[in-house]
Amino acid sequence: MVAVIGDVHGCYYTLQQLVNKIKSKYTNIEIFCVGDLVDRGAHSFEAIDFIIKEKIRFTLGNHDLMFYSFFNNPGSQMGKTWIYNGAETTLKSYEDCMEKIEEHLAVLVKAPLFIDTEDCFISHAGISKTFQDKISKDILNEPDELNKVVSTDIHGLNSILWNRDELMNIGKLQVVGHTHRKEVFFNEDTNTIYIDTTAFGMNKLSAVIVEKSNVLEIIHQETVQEDSDSRWNYYL
Numbered sequence: 001m002v003a004v005i006g007d008v009h010g011c012y013y014t015l016q017q018l019v020n021k022i023k024s025k026y027t028n029i030e031i032f033c034v035g036d037l038v039d040r041g042a043h044s045f046e047a048i049d050f051i052i053k054e055k056i057r058f059t060l061g062n063h064d065l066m067f068y069s070f071f072n073n074p075g076s077q078m079g080k081t082w083i084y085n086g087a088e089t090t091l092k093s094y095e096d097c098m099e100k101i102e103e104h105l106a107v108l109v110k111a112p113l114f115i116d117t118e119d120c121f122i123s124h125a126g127i128s129k130t131f132q133d134k135i136s137k138d139i140l141n142e143p144d145e146l147n148k149v150v151s152t153d154i155h156g157l158n159s160i161l162w163n164r165d166e167l168m169n170i171g172k173l174q175v176v177g178h179t180h181r182k183e184v185f186f187n188e189d190t191n192t193i194y195i196d197t198t199a200f201g202m203n204k205l206s207a208v209i210v211e212k213s214n215v216l217e218i219i220h221q222e223t224v225q226e227d228s229d230s231r232w233n234y235y236l
Helices: 012-025 044-053 062-072 077-082 087-093 098-109 143-150 230-235
Strands: 002-005 030-033 114-116 121-123 174-176 185-187 192-194 204-211 214-222
Touching (some): 002 012, 012 044, 044 087, 062 077
Antiparallel strands (some): 114 121
């Protein structure tokens, strides 16, 4: 049994309350996150610091990659794109602790593209159906080989970081974020559950409790006002 949290996007206080809810009911459960820890919400620094201290494992999100790219290759397409995707709130959160940026970036860049547990397959945007001719059942059972396939073009629109098209049915529940929704949504055909419920837009942060591809419970925490930046509320 695992708990998986959706896109945090700098909503530290909301994240903290959601984690407390999970732990109060499922004391020893391992907690994961689908990435996008930064941008748009007001407290990206605090959110990453909390994730590290709580030892919450997470997959790389496209916003995390853009953040990293800006500081390590600012002239790249990813670095330039970050400026228009909520960078200002992230930078503001680091104003009084700029010395922590390198440490946090080092953690982000080590995040895997996916985490395959016994209970579910976790990634930021999921394995696109466009990969179905490249990914066999054998490859799905070989993490290193699967990583080679999904990492070939992580900047592409159908990649495991950016995809919004239909996903593969991989024979196990895929738990993904990335695509903003008002409520957690389950696609039965692809056996995928979408858990990004737009916390940064003053909606809520959501988590699913999963056991052997079955969702046992959905836990929500409405966005705490202190996490919000009104510039991004139009997403809902």
